[in-house]
Amino acid sequence: MAIDTGVLVASxxxxxxxxxxxxxxxxxxxxxxxxVGASVARIIVVNLDTLRKSVWVPGLQGEIIWYxxxxxxxxxxxxxxxGSYKWLYRIxxxxxxxxxxxLALAGMIKVSLIxxxxxxxxxxxxxxxxxEILSNWTIILATATVTFVFYFTSPREGILKYITxxxxxxxxxxxxxxxxxxxxxxxxxxxxxxxxxxxGQGIWLVPLAFILLAIGIYYDWKKGQLHWMN
Amino acid sequence: MITIKSGFTSSFIMFIAFFITxxxxxxxxxxxxxxxxxxxxxxxxxxxxxxRATEMGRPIHVTPGDSGLTGLTASETVAGLEVSxxxxxxxxxxxxxxxITTPNAVVHTLQTxxxxxxxxxxxxxxxxxxxxxxxxxxxxxxGISGLVYRENVAANICIGGWHGICLILMxxxxxxxxxxxxxxxxxxQLSWFVACCEYYVLGEEVFAAGAYLSQSVADVSxxxxxxxxxxxxxxxxxxxxxxxxxxxxDWFSNLFNI
Amino acid sequence: xxxLLRNNLPSLITAILGFFFILTYYFTIQPxxxxxxxxxxxxxxxxxxxxxPGTIILIKRNTANILKRGNESVRSIVTLxxxxxxxxxxxxxxxxxxxxxxxxxxxxxxxxxxxxLLAFYIMxxxxxxFRVRSWESAVLLIVGLLTILGVVPFGAAIxxxxxxxxxxxxxxxxxxxxxxxxxxxxxxxxxVIIRTLIGRGRLGGFIRGAE
Amino acid sequence: MxxxxxxxxxxxLTNIDSRIIWLLLLFVVGIPxxxxxxxxxxxxxxxRDFHNTLxxxxxxxxxxxxxxxxxxxxxxxxxxxxxxxxxxxxNIKVILVGWNNNAGFYADTxxxxxxxxVWETRYGIDFVNLGFIPGGETGMKQFAEDxxxxxxxxxxxxISQLPIMENIRTASDLDYIIEFCWNIDxxxxxxxxxxxxxxxxxxxxxxxxxxxxxxxxxxxxxSIVAAVKGxxxxxxxxxxxxxxxxxxxxxxxxxxxxxxxIIFIVLGNIGLIFRGGKR
Numbered sequence: 022m023a024i025d026t027g028v029l030v031a032s033x034x035x036x037x038x039x040x041x042x043x044x045x046x047x048x049x050x051x052x053x054x055x056x057v058g059a060s061v062a063r064i065i066v067v068n069l070d071t072l073r074k075s076v077w078v079p080g081l082q083g084e085i086i087w088y089x090x091x092x093x094x095x096x097x098x099x100x101x102x103x104g105s106y107k108w109l110y111r112i113x114x115x116x117x118x119x120x121x122x123x124l125a126l127a128g129m130i131k132v133s134l135i136x137x138x139x140x141x142x143x144x145x146x147x148x149x150x151x152x153e154i155l156s157n158w159t160i161i162l163a164t165a166t167v168t169f170v171f172y173f174t175s176p177r178e179g180i181l182k183y184i185t186x187x188x189x190x191x192x193x194x195x196x197x198x199x200x201x202x203x204x205x206x207x208x209x210x211x212x213x214x215x216x217x218x219x220x221g222q223g224i225w226l227v228p229l230a231f232i233l234l235a236i237g238i239y240y241d242w243k244k245g246q247l248h249w250m251n
Numbered sequence: 252m253i254t255i256k257s258g259f260t261s262s263f264i265m266f267i268a269f270f271i272t273x274x275x276x277x278x279x280x281x282x283x284x285x286x287x288x289x290x291x292x293x294x295x296x297x298x299x300x301x302x303r304a305t306e307m308g309r310p311i312h313v314t315p316g317d318s319g320l321t322g323l324t325a326s327e328t329v330a331g332l333e334v335s336x337x338x339x340x341x342x343x344x345x346x347x348x349x350x351i352t353t354p355n356a357v358v359h360t361l362q363t364x365x366x367x368x369x370x371x372x373x374x375x376x377x378x379x380x381x382x383x384x385x386x387x388x389x390x391x392x393x394g395i396s397g398l399v400y401r402e403n404v405a406a407n408i409c410i411g412g413w414h415g416i417c418l419i420l421m422x423x424x425x426x427x428x429x430x431x432x433x434x435x436x437x438x439x440q441l442s443w444f445v446a447c448c449e450y451y452v453l454g455e456e457v458f459a460a461g462a463y464l465s466q467s468v469a470d471v472s473x474x475x476x477x478x479x480x481x482x483x484x485x486x487x488x489x490x491x492x493x494x495x496x497x498x499x500x501d502w503f504s505n506l507f508n509i
Numbered sequence: 510x511x512x513l514l515r516n517n518l519p520s521l522i523t524a525i526l527g528f529f530f531i532l533t534y535y536f537t538i539q540p541x542x543x544x545x546x547x548x549x550x551x552x553x554x555x556x557x558x559x560x561x562p563g564t565i566i567l568i569k570r571n572t573a574n575i576l577k578r579g580n581e582s583v584r585s586i587v588t589l590x591x592x593x594x595x596x597x598x599x600x601x602x603x604x605x606x607x608x609x610x611x612x613x614x615x616x617x618x619x620x621x622x623x624x625x626l627l628a629f630y631i632m633x634x635x636x637x638x639f640r641v642r643s644w645e646s647a648v649l650l651i652v653g654l655l656t657i658l659g660v661v662p663f664g665a666a667i668x669x670x671x672x673x674x675x676x677x678x679x680x681x682x683x684x685x686x687x688x689x690x691x692x693x694x695x696x697x698x699x700x701v702i703i704r705t706l707i708g709r710g711r712l713g714g715f716i717r718g719a720e
Numbered sequence: 721m722x723x724x725x726x727x728x729x730x731x732x733l734t735n736i737d738s739r740i741i742w743l744l745l746l747f748v749v750g751i752p753x754x755x756x757x758x759x760x761x762x763x764x765x766x767x768r769d770f771h772n773t774l775x776x777x778x779x780x781x782x783x784x785x786x787x788x789x790x791x792x793x794x795x796x797x798x799x800x801x802x803x804x805x806x807x808x809x810x811n812i813k814v815i816l817v818g819w820n821n822n823a824g825f826y827a828d829t830x831x832x833x834x835x836x837x838v839w840e841t842r843y844g845i846d847f848v849n850l851g852f853i854p855g856g857e858t859g860m861k862q863f864a865e866d867x868x869x870x871x872x873x874x875x876x877x878x879i880s881q882l883p884i885m886e887n888i889r890t891a892s893d894l895d896y897i898i899e900f901c902w903n904i905d906x907x908x909x910x911x912x913x914x915x916x917x918x919x920x921x922x923x924x925x926x927x928x929x930x931x932x933x934x935x936x937x938x939x940x941x942x943s944i945v946a947a948v949k950g951x952x953x954x955x956x957x958x959x960x961x962x963x964x965x966x967x968x969x970x971x972x973x974x975x976x977x978x979x980x981x982i983i984f985i986v987l988g989n990i991g992l993i994f995r996g997g998k999r
Contacts, residue, residue, distance in 0.1 A: 027610065031618040038393075038622040042629055042742050045400045047583070053397045054584035056619045058592035060390035061564055063616055066599030066608075067821045068557040071854055074872045075554055090551045094558025100360045101379070101562050108515040108718055110360055110562075113555050115519035115716055117357055118705070119526030120552045120858045121321025126527070126702040127534035128912025129323075130269070131262040132943060133695035136916075137688050137936055138484060139507040142491030147499075156681045161492065163685025164692070165485055171455035171693050173289050174478045188689075193645045195686035197652025198678055199439050199932040202950070204631060204653075205660065206795060206929035208977045209951040211628035211749055212970045213794035214621060219753050254537045258918065263535045269696075273703045320712070321857060322905040323694060326701035329712045356559030361715050363562070368718075380570040384563025388789055389620040401581070414903045415627070415929070422630045436694055437904075438687075439929055442649070443631075446638035454690075458697040461711055469710040473700040480696050530861075534917070549862040550869055553855020603824070604875060612825055617790045624791030628977075632745050633738035636984040640992050654982060660928075660952050662759035663975035672762060679935065688936035 025222050032223025035214050036230045043234060044241075137164075163191040260509045268483075272476045280472040288474060291463050293432050293450035297334070297408065300430050301341045304405035310348040312404045312424075313338045314395065315362060316411025316435065317388055319355040324412030327436050328355075330461035331411025332362060337464055338408055339366040343373035350398060352383045354391035359384040392416035396423040403427055410434040410452060410460060421447035434460060519716045520708040526552075527706040568592075652678060741984060748980045752972040759972055767956040770946040773896075773923060774803065778810045780895035781888060783920075785910060786818035786826045788902035792927055796900045797830065798954035798967035799925045803898065804834040805963045808846075813884055815894070817850040819859055819906065824851030824874035844882040849874040856906075860913040864891040891919035896945075901926040904933040911943040921945050928952075 034052060041049040076087040093113045100110035141164055144157045166188035169181065217223060241247045255263065280286060304311045315331025318324035335351055342349040351366055353359050363382040370377035383398070385391035396419055399407060407424040409417060413435040424431055425447050433444045434452030444451040452460045458477070462470035494503045526548075532538060533545045567588075574585035595616075598607040641647045658664030659675020704710030708717060774782075784803065788796050807814045816827035827849035832839060835847055851874030853859040862869050867888050872878050879885050887893055897920050901907040907924060915922045922943060926934055928950030937943045948957055951974060954967035 027614040031614045034615065034618050035622040035625075038619065038626065041396070041626065043739060045397070050397065050584045051587050052619065053393050054587035055591040055615070056623070057385060057390050057394050057567075058588040058590070059595045059611075059616050059619070060385070060387040061560075061567060062592045062595030062599060063612070064386050064560055064821060065564065065596060066603070067824075067852060068560065068854070069600070070603055071557060071852060072554065074876060075550075075870070078876075079871060086547070087551065087554060090554035091558075093551075093555045094561075097360060097558050097561050098565075100363065101565060107364075108519070110364075111519040111716055111718060112522065113558065114357055114360060115522040116526060116552050117556050117559070117858075118320055118712075118716065119523035120530055120549065121856065122325065122523070122702045122705055123527035123530030124534065124857050124861060124912065125322055125325070125909075126699055126706075127262075127266070127531040128916055129695050129699060129908075130266050131259065131916045132908065132911045132937070133691050134484070134699075135262050135265055135507050136943065137692055138487055138491070139504055140936065140939070140942060141488050141688065142495065143501070143504045146492065146496060156677070159681045160685035160688070161488070163682050164689040165488065167686050167689030168481050168485060168693055170689075172478055172481065173455075173459050173474050174286055189645060190648060191682055191686045191689075193648040194652050194678065194682045195690070195932065196438060196441060197649040198656050198683045199929075200442055200635075200649065200653040201656035201660070202928040202930075202932050203439050204635070204657065204978070204981060205950055205952070205974065206927045207625070207628040207631050208749070208974050209928070209970065210621060210625040210791050210794040211745075211977070212753070212951075212973045213797075213966075214625045215746075215750050215753055215973075216966070216970070217618070219750060252537075252539050255535060256537060256917070259535045266531070266535075269699055270703055273700060274707075277709070318905075319856075323698055323908060324905060325712075326694075326698045329701055329710075332715065333711050356563055357556070359563045360559065363566075364718070365715060380566055380573065382566065383570065384560075384566065386560055386563055387620070389623040389791065392626075393623045397584075416624070418627055418630045418634060419623070422634065436697075438690060438933065442638065443634055446634045455693050455697055458701075465711060467710070469704050469713075473704055473710065477693075477696045477700050481693065484692055484696075546862050546865040546869055549855070549858045549865075553853070553859040553862060556855050556858075609828075613829065617793075617825075620790040621794065624789075625794075629738075629742040629745060632981060632984065633741050635981060636736070636741060636988050639985045639988065641989055642992075650985065654985075657978050657982070660950070661975040661978055662761050662952075662971055663979065665762050666759055672764065676765065679932070683932055684935040687933060691933075691936050 028217065028221040028223050029226065032218045032221070032226050035218060035223075036226065040234070043237065046237070162187070167191050167195075258508060261507045269476075269480060272480055273473065276472040276476040276479070277469060280475065281468045286471050286475050288459055288463050288471065291452055291456060291460055293410075293434060293452045294334075294460055294463050296432055296450040297338060298341065300406035300408060300432055301338065301345060301347060303430050304342075304347045305345045307405045309405035310350060310402050311338065311342055311406045311408065312350045312352070312395070312399050312402070312429075313408040314352045314411065314420075315358060316409065316413050317354050317391055317416060318412030318414060320357055320361075324414075324437075327412030327457050328358060330434075330457050332358070332365060333461040333464055334408065334410045335362055336365045336369055339369035339377070340373060343370040343375040343377070346375070348381065350381050350383065350402065350404070352385060352391065352395050352398070354385050354388050356384060356386060388414070388416055392419040395420050399424050399429065400427060404429050406430040406432070408432045410457060413437050413440045415440070418443045418447070516717055519718075520713060523713075523716055524706050524708060527702075736984075736987075745977065745980060748976050749973045752976050753969070756969060757972045759975060761952075761955050761959055761968065761971060763956045763959060764953070766946070767948050767953050767960070770923065770948040770953075771806070771957065771960045773946045774806055774812075774898075775810050777812050777895040779812070781813040781815065781884070781893070782807065783815040783817060783891075783894050783897045785897055785899045785906075786816060786823040787820045787906040787910075788822075788826075788900045788927075789820065790822060792900070792902035793826065795927045795951045795954060795967075796902070796925055797826075798951070798965055798970075799948060799957060800826075800830050800900065801833055801965055802954060802957040802961045802963065802967075803925065804830065804847075805961045806957075808834055809961070812895075813845075814847045815850060815884065815888070816848065817853060817863065819853055819856055819909075820902075821852045821854070823853075824849060827851070827874065844873075844877070845884055848882055848884050850879075857909040857913060860909055864913050864917070864919050866890065867893075894920045896921050896923050898923045898925055901930045901934065904930055907934060907937075907944070911937065915943045923947065925953075926950075 170188040385394040431448040433448040571585035574581040659671040664671040924947040931949040
């Protein structure tokens, strides 16, 4: 049986991360350091590759217009200097923000405001089975009252108080629904990780991990550092 | 040659209306109209957190969240930066070391500058190696957890735009008994802030937090204009429903298609 | 002159670009619309460089840690060496065997493993938080449990009505509430954006460099 | 290094040590992975909608936007595999892109799972990996207006050499764009840059976490035509596509983990009742 180094390394790394659940330790610290370094290097590698494909290669064919972005981008370095030219780093920032914010605002008014208002007022409220009509009213009531839960400039008195209570009821319903979704997503991630360990040769490492954990607990207990934690 | 794209007339009118509302409220507030924003205990607790850190002689960790400055989370990140700026100023005054972290490269450049400026105003020098970029969500999660644990921070302030990893940070911080103030508008994360933080701002309170802290004309007027516009949206919806219930025609909803 | 430029040029660029993209989104203005794609590409490429200061600070911080020979030095050595290993293998090409091995067996795995810590934390946080102290938390809990039972096969095996309840919750009250939240957040964000584009408010101030 | 100041706490039903809960979770998830129970999976109406909409693109070209983080792949990966199988069986050409800088590598990992036998002959004709496009929303605008502005695919081959891209000059030449949603930002960016200007229609493959936030946008006449959700959606899609895979194996473990969670929440509340409702 051939040894699958990839799966063994992967399983070991997963367990090294999980050791943080017991407490912060040298194994976790090493994994943390490795990952922080790797993630920086990965972004640099991807960015360099993108630049090669989008700036360098077209540049060889005479399209030098993309070099403008390099000149602008280099200005970010000015952030690290102290002196009268430090402000230059705000030029690329302003380019990125200006385009990003402008595009976001224009589309947001269409997608998140106009479309949503339209969707609310075109819900069928007559001529359907009574159950469906009641359900449709639920949508409208929820939209209207939830908007008032986050109303800041007037105190919650009178009618607004009752609207807020209904709004909070809907908000809690939604949070409950989202809570279920959150849990399911997190568990899926855990399942994917345990699949890697348990379905391959990584399962050989599981007993080793538990032995190491037991030794760690024993030493902590001897030193009197084992506490009930909640 | 200027032609409006089909289907965008209503959006453009809405944009103009919102723009005018923002400008008008700005004008009125700058002319002295008083707008009171609901009290936010979490923001008042910032000083308490810094005070605790001073007593204990331990550092403070502050982060404007794991989001960027474009898109939906922009306003939360801005509120987070506002809080960071305030915390940096106070930390410089009482000489408590402060760590500020982010996964977003653009936010990182701004936050470093903001912290340096805040320190300079207090006559101190900010060590820019304390402004750390972990350029990736998960490396951010593990990086700040390690940082918070090893530096044994006294307080962890995490108001901003969060997507998912906030719980890793907050669980770690609560393990070492740090005082936590957090907040976000991301609904998927709200319950974890309630679970882990001593004080929290939830939902759109985050937008108000920035205004509450700065009390600047622009921020206060923005909160007011948002509230006014919410009323307008509700009025439009109510009017549309009344129209469709009474006349049965859909001319009003068709207005939104042009 | 210098300070005038310093205080106004960045916010001027923000405003011009912002309104340029807003107008070309709503209107067809020749020849502006033909430029917008090119401009968008230049700006997209610019954003790739934002990583530079953060990287330099990270290297500086870790080098300092190593020179101090403190507790942090082991981690810093690992950080820097993993940085160099990944960088070198990546520069060999994104299809080279070492890079693919490192990416799939180290980077992807660690990234997901760290995220899966949340599965544990969520369990204990839910256990500690979800105490039925008020009607609000009761609603939250009941809806959450009903949804979970409606979605996983286990729930349908107990009672076939659970999937229908979960569907109703998702289709009606949750949709309405999410719409209210969407509108609220859109208005909040739009407010920030307009203030920034006209150079006011906090973000506008940050770009201007005003304290 | 300073030692964290962990105080001694009382032991009781309302404060079980978190680490015990976590160890239990490990076993509860691990055991069904080794010994699957095989609970039957029901196809929900939303997944069926998604499946039918996707099949309606028969003979056309769709783009898959892989805008997820690695952790999202736990749910989106099985969905992606199932969608690729459906595309291949229904003769739909696929273009894989992404505005997350991992996108090219995901495509590199997942395309061979479905297309490995025809990789040499059909790459660039039936499927292509365009890789990462920088700039977020700005990059999306650039791609939607002018698809050819990205010049080359993930492997550095010029876009003019790829037959599949021959007739794809703007996003309006695409039948659908399927966004793999990991947070609420990127799907909204796609709606703003691809759907609202009328280039193309959008489908969403989403994690269970982000699905609730997408709800107001989903509908036949709204921005997102249909959506599939989470590991359960992936399992249903695998069932519909006729290629059972990872997701169907994971659903048992997920069920048991949820039961554990419910038990612990109930335990916490029982402890609360015994202590007279005080914290």
